[in-house]
Amino acid sequence: MNSLKTTLLSSVITALLSTAMSTTAVASQTTVDTLSQQLKVNYQVIDNHAANHGVDCSSLGGDWGACNKATISLTNDGPAITDNNWAIYFSSIRMILAVETDQFTITHLTGDLHKIEPTEKFTAFPEKGTIEIPIIGEYWQLSESDVIPRWYVTSEGAKPKVINNTNTETLSDFVSPIGQQWQRTPDDHNVLMTPVTRFERNADVQKLSASTLRGQIIPTPTHITVGKTNITLDKTGVNLQLKSLNKASQAVLSKQFQQLGVKLSDKGYKIQASIDPTQFENTVSGAYLLNISDKQATITAYDESGIFYAVESILSLIPAGEKPTIxxxxxxxAPRFDYRGIMLDTGRNFKSKQAVLKLLDQMSHYKLNKFHFHLSDDEGWRIEIPDLPELTSVGGQRCHDLSEQSCLLPQLGSGPDSDNLGSGYFSRDDYIEIVKYAKDRFIEVIPEIDMPAHARAAIIAMEARYNRLMAEGKTEQANEFRLVDPTDTSNTTTVQFYDRRSYLNPCLDSSKRFVDKIITEIAKMHSEAGQPIAVWHFGGDEAKNIRLGNGYQDINAEEKVTWKGTIDQSKEDHPWAKSQACQALVAQGTVHDIEHLPSYFAIEVSKIIKDHGINNMQAWQDGVKYAENAQSFAVDQVRLNFWDTLYWGGFDSANDWANKGYQVIISNPDYVYFDFPYEINPKEHGYYWATRFNDERKIFSFAPNNLPQNAETSKDRDGNVFNAKGTKDWPGSYGLSAQLWSEIVRTDKQMEYMMYPRLLAVAERAWHQSDWETPYVKDREYKLGETQYVDQTTLLNDWTRFANLIGQRELAKLDLAGINYRLPIPGAKWVDGKLHANIAFPGLTIEYSLDKGKTWLTYSQDVTVNQQDQVMVRSRAADGKRTSRAEIVE
Structure with a gap:
């Protein structure tokens, strides 16, 4: 009987607890739902020069003693909310150094993820009221895109919900205008781009006639003589006789003709091709001779890719949307560089397979031949690996799981759900399809699995695997691919604010087994696709603790400066410093010291790469900085993506790498990073740590084989001239690569906006060396406004031709391909009461509005308008379907 009473009592208590828990969960969910619907977030930058206005940024630990003030406003649109059982999670690419209110705390979790929680002094979100949270953040915030969307609210036991007005890619919905806070420092000499300043920038570029542009090809051929005859292809079409070219590539070219409205016909204009290497003095893959006569086009190529590129040149001559003529x-x-590349980061934010295939299409049009595929990073693992399902089921997904056993924590605006491109991966079949697609277009896919840093997604995934197998009692299997040393208690912080679980441990045999497994499986995919891996990209970048960098000083240092962050560096460690496995390697003399571990691991990985029959390795240059030279590696050749900023010494440090035997691929952020803004304007998205803008004209003017020359044609990050001199011998660049990192490129459309039309300028410089580019001369110094080695007239004429080709021809082709390229905003100003307007790419339609954008008129010539009216300008795409951002002419 007592047993029965006990059982009954236990059942009652369990039911009561269950009811209470259920009631609590319902109440929590109600709070979450209410907050997500009623709250509106507003983020306003108050002061980007806080250190100059009384804030002790140094004592707050701001890197380089820099910090900014901002205000987070939370407006309640409905009845008062008194519940304090909630937390708001949000992404901030700036570390929050201080919160200047006692009602809330802000906690940094990992990476860019932060959490706002109420304190005991929080009373309520008042009805129809606003609460402000003044904060101090590190560095500065100069662009709308520094503020990340999809803030979300949650509570214990509740499903997280995104706050409605932050669930957008239109950042102005919750970000106040940056206004006058667009300058990095008070000494920032950059020019803010407005209609007036754009007008001045465009003023020297005139519209060219169709006859002037006749016969022009992008990228520009080495030598071309344009004849007097035009050949129409609308009636007969073309007869492709390309037997020396593989059938898959023939099919690619056939489809391209058809997309331009040119049919294929046995009776059409004949395009005939053959391969004869003896016709070429030098061994240059892709070289070709092309004779387009009245009767037929004859191609003699060095190899198959030469045939393909010759036909692409013919296709380049055909306009879109007009009568097809050549x-x-x-x-x-012949190509200037063997390596003409695009790097796409799919780790930070995923990109769809279709977006990748569209990119490969455009790369083929413009004769780019290397696709550097960044497949992993801290924020995501993006390729399926057989037998390691957690890599994609956990490492390829982001969601609100604080334990990170089912997914990675949200980062970079992905919010609490996995229904956006914060999550995703390429299946094995997807990847094989992509490699085949690239192969048919003579594009080599170079896979990158970044290590030993930027490896958090892999590490978290392998920890989830470890926990699963240990729970199953499979200890040996659990440890097979474990990437962390459980003895490692190192306190480290990465550039993106992750802890030690961002660094794969280079001292573990299990890490090497992991690398071998990944290379094995990806190599199988390449073999199945018919393009065996020729180059493996190791990654290698940023394996360091940022808090031990030059921007910080120790709190106990005898002499301190205000322009460094003051922290207790005695608590900071280099990566793996407290790993017993790594300490043992140092004690044995296997590696010189802890800081040399990344380069040691690069050498070890090169042995694995070589064992797989891959003879070339690629890396970011800082990943091999402690290796003696390129001969330190097991592979035959090591290529480096050189990403030093020029004005910080990169104009000369490139020589060091080349003279150590590395093949140097010019990848400088201040010229060819596509994740940077097109122009200096807070509305333009992008990072800007290396430069405030990379537009098409700047990229076009870049001299990749004489880096010091660029000091005569561009300025540094703050708009100041700099001098540059190469003090060592320079054997020449191996290639040119543009990079699109995707931290704040969250959608496929944003990817295309950042890629195009800048990709065309990179293709031009990678394929063609222009007459205004000067040869490298050791100890020759360059400086804008002082030296005159660059023929500025030739450069201007060359750019004018190129800009007109983009405006009058190439953008229409991008329209035809459905590419969401960036449309430039017109320049405009008042002259004697008339509206004068111009545009970066002559030929694009300029429009203006006199009624705040309700109706738009086409601008043709200087327009007489009442200067007192508010006039807005914008541009329209060639197909009329899209417009640029509109701006007011002041």
Whole structure:
């Protein structure tokens, strides 16, 4: 009987607790739902020069003693909310150094993820009221895109919900205008881009006639002689006789003709090709001779890719949306660089397979031949690996799981759900399809699995695997691919604010087994796709603790400066410093010291790469900085993506790498990073740590084979001139690569906006060396406004031609391909009561509005308008379907 009473009592208590828990969960969910619907977030930058206005940024630990003031406003649109059982999670790419209110705390979790919680002094979100949270953040915030969307609210036992007005890519919905806070420092000499300043920038570029542009090809051939005859292809079409070219690539070219409205016909204009390497003095893959006569086009190529590129040149001549015509011409052409590349980061934010295939299409049009595929990073693992399902089921997904056993924590605006491109991966079949697609277009896919840093997604995934197998009692299997040393208690912080679980441990045999497994499986995919891996990209970048960098000083230092962050560096460690496995390697003399571990691991990985029959390795240059030279590695050749900023010494440090035997691929952030803004304007998205803008004209003017020359044609990050001199011998660049990192490129459309039309300028410089580019001369010094080695007239004429080709021809082709390229905003100003307007790419339609954007008129010539009216300007795409951002002419 007592047993029965006990059982009954236990059942009652359990039911009561369950009811209470259920009631609590319902109440929590109600709070979460209410907050997500009623709250509106507003983020306003108050002061980007806080250190100059009384804030002790140094004592707050701001890197380089820099910090900014901002205000987070939370407006309640409904009845008062008194519940304090909630937390708001949000992404901030700036570390929050201080919160200047006692009602809330802000806690940094990992990476950019932060959490706002109420304190005991929080009373309520008042009805129809606003609460402000003044904060101090590190560095500065100069662009709307520094503020990340999809803030979300949650509570214990409740499903997280995104706050409605932050669930957007239109950042102005919750970010106040940056206004006058666009300058990095008070000494920032950059020019803010407005209609007036754009007008001045565009003023020297005139519209060219169609006859002037006749016969022009992008990228520009080495030698071309344009004939007098035009050949129309609308009636007969073309007869492709390309037997020396593989059938898959023939099919690619056939489809491209059809997309331009040119049919294929046995009776059409004949395009005939053959391969004859003896016709070429040098061994240059992709070289070709092309004779376009009245009767037929004849191609003699060095190899198959030469045939493909020759036909692409013919296709380049055909306009989109008009009667298909080409001009007679004689062309002798060959690529400038063997490596003409695009790097796409799919780790930070995923990109769809379709977006990748569209990119490969455009790369083929413009003769780019290397696709550097960044497949992993801290924020995501993006390729399926057989037998390691957690890599994609956990490492390829982001969601609100604080334990990170089912997914990675949200980062970079992905919010609490996995229904956006914060999550995703390429299946094995997807990847094989992509490699095949690239191969048919003579594009080599170079996979990158970043290590030993930027490896958090892999590490968390392998920890989830470890926990699963240990729970199953499979200890040996659990440890097979574990990437962390459980003895490692190192206190480290990465550039993106992750802890030690961002660094794969280079001292573990299990890490090497992991690398071997990944290379094995990806190599199988390449073999199945018919393009065996020729180059493996190791990654290697940023394996350091940022808090031990030059921007910080120790709190106990005898002499301190205000322009460094003051922290207790005695608590900071280099990565792996407290790993017993790594300490043992140092004690044995296997590696010189802890700081040399990244380069040691690069050498070890090179042995694995070589064992797989891959003879070339690629890396970011800082990943191999402690290796003696390129001969330290097991592979035959090591290529480096060189990403030093030029004005910080990169104009000369590139020589060091080349003279150590590395093949240097020019990848400088201050010229060819596509994740940077197009122009200096807070509305333009992008990071800007290396430069405030990379537009098409700047990229076009870049001299990748004489880096010091660029000091004569561009300025540094703050708009100041700099001098540059190469003090060592320079054997020459191996190639040119543009990079699109995707921290704040969250969608496929944003990817295309950042890629195009800048990709065309990179293709031009990678394929063609222009007459205004000067040869490298050791100890020759360059400086804008002082030296005159660059023929500025030739450069201007070359850019004018190129800009007109983009505006009058190429953008229409991007329209046809459905590319969401960036449309430039017109320049405009008042002259004697008339509206004068121009545009970066002559030929694009300029529009203006006199009624705040309700109706738009086409601008043709200087327009007489009442200057007292508010006039807005914008540009329209060639197909009329899209417009640029509109701005008021002041």
């Amino acid at each position: 001009t007679t011409a004689e062309i002798n052409d």
